[in-house]
Amino acid sequence: MEGQDPEDSKQNTADMTAFVQNLLVQMQNRFQAMSENIITKIDEMGSRIDELEQSIDELKVELGTESMPTKSSPEEAKSPKSPDT
Template structure:
């Protein structure tokens, strides 16, 4: 390693700070995507539950959850 290859502590600190900021941005983007997908899944499950309930009513099957408890 020559003197020209050495980095000053300030340069290394700035490099580390930039790297951490990039990682934080990527992590936030992934978190946002995951949250969005989970919301979509939750909405899909709610819709499925509503459809099953509607089908049960149409078929004349009562919802006996209270009777089972």
């Protein structure tokens, strides 16, 4: 390295700087793409969870109306289950 021309040294430094800057840009672009992908997946997961909650609520309503039709009327609830009548 002692015999290197100062111009060559400057060129090597400029090349290395350009390489590192290019590498950082590539890394930033990949990170951005990964971040967007993760956000998209999280949004999809949130939508699926909302749909699942809605389905569960609908099932609760169905089970509530089919298995316990007597909830609306206390007299009806007593008569089929109570041996007193």
